[in-house]
Amino acid sequence: MKRVYEIGNDINQISCAVKIGTVGIAYTVVYLARSGGQWSQIKESSTNNGNIRSFLVGKAIDLRDSYLVIRTIIDFSTIGENLWDEQKNNIVARYNLKGGLLGDQSYNHDTDDITSSSNGKIVVITKPIKLI
Amino acid sequence: MKKLLLIIIVVFSCTNIYTQKEGSLTIENIETPNSPAFMLLDKAPSSIERPNSTKAFALSLINSLENNTELPKNYAVEFTPFWFFKNKEMTALKYLGYDKNYNQNYFNGLKMFSISMAFINTPDSITNQEISNISIGIRANIISIRHKEDSKFVKKEYDKAVKNLKAINEGMPILDLEAEDQQKAKKEYDQKLQEYLNALDNIDSISKLSEIQNKRLLFALDGAIAYNSFFTENDFSSNRFGRFGAWLTANYSYKNNENTYLNIYATGRYLRDGTAIVNDEYIRQDFYDVGGKLEFEYKKLSLSYEYLYRIADSEDTYRSNGVLKYKINDKISLTGSFGKNFGDNDNLISLLGINWGFLTGEEKTVLK
Numbered sequence: 001m002k003r004v005y006e007i008g009n010d011i012n013q014i015s016c017a018v019k020i021g022t023v024g025i026a027y028t029v030v031y032l033a034r035s036g037g038q039w040s041q042i043k044e045s046s047t048n049n050g051n052i053r054s055f056l057v058g059k060a061i062d063l064r065d066s067y068l069v070i071r072t073i074i075d076f077s078t079i080g081e082n083l084w085d086e087q088k089n090n091i092v093a094r095y096n097l098k099g100g101l102l103g104d105q106s107y108n109h110d111t112d113d114i115t116s117s118s119n120g121k122i123v124v125i126t127k128p129i130k131l132i
Numbered sequence: 133m134k135k136l137l138l139i140i141i142v143v144f145s146c147t148n149i150y151t152q153k154e155g156s157l158t159i160e161n162i163e164t165p166n167s168p169a170f171m172l173l174d175k176a177p178s179s180i181e182r183p184n185s186t187k188a189f190a191l192s193l194i195n196s197l198e199n200n201t202e203l204p205k206n207y208a209v210e211f212t213p214f215w216f217f218k219n220k221e222m223t224a225l226k227y228l229g230y231d232k233n234y235n236q237n238y239f240n241g242l243k244m245f246s247i248s249m250a251f252i253n254t255p256d257s258i259t260n261q262e263i264s265n266i267s268i269g270i271r272a273n274i275i276s277i278r279h280k281e282d283s284k285f286v287k288k289e290y291d292k293a294v295k296n297l298k299a300i301n302e303g304m305p306i307l308d309l310e311a312e313d314q315q316k317a318k319k320e321y322d323q324k325l326q327e328y329l330n331a332l333d334n335i336d337s338i339s340k341l342s343e344i345q346n347k348r349l350l351f352a353l354d355g356a357i358a359y360n361s362f363f364t365e366n367d368f369s370s371n372r373f374g375r376f377g378a379w380l381t382a383n384y385s386y387k388n389n390e391n392t393y394l395n396i397y398a399t400g401r402y403l404r405d406g407t408a409i410v411n412d413e414y415i416r417q418d419f420y421d422v423g424g425k426l427e428f429e430y431k432k433l434s435l436s437y438e439y440l441y442r443i444a445d446s447e448d449t450y451r452s453n454g455v456l457k458y459k460i461n462d463k464i465s466l467t468g469s470f471g472k473n474f475g476d477n478d479n480l481i482s483l484l485g486i487n488w489g490f491l492t493g494e495e496k497t498v499l500k
Contacts (some may be wrong), residue, residue, distance in 0.1 A: 002314070021220035023227040025290065025341070027297035033309050047294050048232040049223035067309050073297045078224045078341045083215065092220040115322055117329035122300070124325060128309060 001110040003129045005068075007060040007100035014063055014099040014131070016070075017054040018045070021092030024074040024123070026050025032057065033067040033128075050074070060100060063131045070095055074123040084120035093125050100131070167210045168269030169250030172358035172377045172403075208250035214243055225290065228344060229276065234287045241273025241352075248358075261364055265374055269358030274380075277351040279387065282344060289341045304328060348385040348393050348429075355380050362407065372414060373406040379421070397425040399440070417445045432459040442474050449474045453481045 007014050020026045028045040030052065045052050050072050057063060072093060076084045093109035109125050116123040225232060229240030252265040305324040311317035360374035379401035386394040401421040408415050423440030433456075440451040453471020460466065473479040 019220060021218065021222045023222055023224060025224040025293045025297065027294055027301065029301055035310065037310060039306060047291070048225060069307065071301065073301055075293050075297055077293060078227060080342055086215065090218045092218050094220065115325045115329060117333050119333050122329055122332055124329065126307060128307060
């Protein structure tokens with residue numbers, strides 16, 4: 001489900017952080033999608049987990065009407081096949097945005113953000129956040 | 133046939149509990165009985181065991197070989213709370229017991245503690261009346277030390293998996309955020325992504341990290357605690373304290389090669405028993421058990437011998453038995469035990485614990 005974050009139209013700096021909690025191997029990428037369908041990767045998680053510490057996305061005036069698309073891919077090869085399906089429901093994904101008119105705002109992932117492979121081993125969470 | 137019918141009934145009744153969370157119970161959730169709730173009453177095939185289940189939920193059925201014409205009367209359910217809760221701080225490496233520098237956390241097993249509950253019917257040795265026992269137990273791995281090569285294995289497989297995820301990400305479709313009909317665009321994206329992910333199913337699992345759970349630990353210290361109450365004459369008001377026990381088991385595993393292990397166990401157990409009758413009165417006795425077990429594992433077969441010496445208020449006694457386990461596949465195994473239990477009366481151990489998935493072979497039967 002698409003979310004909206006009010007950033008305003010000033011030179012205030014917008015920052016973003018991602019927190020993922022799962023027993024699977026997680027990898028997160030943050031894209032900035034500008035008008036014209038141009039997607040650019042602006043941050044990726046470290047190799048240790050799918051988390052991304054707070055980082056500067058840019059100035060509000062430059063980001064207005066663009067999207068932050070945060071995609072997390074989770075591989076459940078750490079656990080037995082019998083647990084793949086149920087552990088999909090235990091994933092925690094929290095997206096934190098700061099610096100806009102709404103101040104400090106946290107979003108969780110929604111059910112319709114999740115897509116998984118037919119056997120449940122790979123799970124993808126795609127969260128688009130519109131910056132207005 | 134009667135046994136099969138009962139198993140189906142038990143599995144169905146457990147499904148009612150389990151479906152609240154999961155929606156289905158598979159036959160693979162049925163395990164051979166070694167939960168502390170069984171072990172407290174000396175009804176498990178072995179008195180010295182390591183917690184080995186990573187399952188969210190498991191059901192155990194057990195019957196005595198002497199009563200093989202009767203329906204199984206002893207059941208235990210065991211579940212691991214870890215799998216039922218979300219944890220925002222959890223990562224794959226933490227779950228596997230390593231920090232970001234691949235140093236092992238020796239106390240990692242504590243979070244995987246499990247809770248078990250057993251229902252055991254036994255005849256009273258004097259009156260021959262049926263006694264219904266209910267026991268509850270908790271067990272956990274307190275300390276675990278892995279072989280050095282396991283850390284290397286985790287690092288190698290983990291790096292490989294992350295690399296693989298990056299490659300997967302690069303080929304993913306892009307969500308059209310500017311489409312006039314956003315609902316349609318989302319639907320199309322979901323469909324393309326689904327097709328892309330389904331294609332990945334056909335590729336063999338690149339990471340083999342889950343194998344680490346099946347690798348033998350170099351050293352492990354496990355703890356368990358259990359409590360039992362019993363009822364006589366099918367009367368609820370007859371509820372009495374049965375037993376309380378707490379025990380620690382240390383295990384050292386010598387690895388000869390990938391298929392051959394020699395496992396040495398040492399155990400100490402405190403037991404308070406309230407089931408003995410003296411002059412028509414139930415009395416309480418304290419026992420201290422010490423002993424060990426030697427287990428030889430070769431491929432799917434394991435043979436072990438265990439001996440426990442019991443220091444009692446009245447007369448010391450011992451338990452001595454052999455256990456044979458055969459792992460038919462990753463989900464199905466068979467356990468048999470034969471020997472002498474504690475005490476002088478009713479002390480024959482002749483147990484057969486069957487993972488009832490055996491009846492269906494490789495087939496995965498989903499009961500809904």
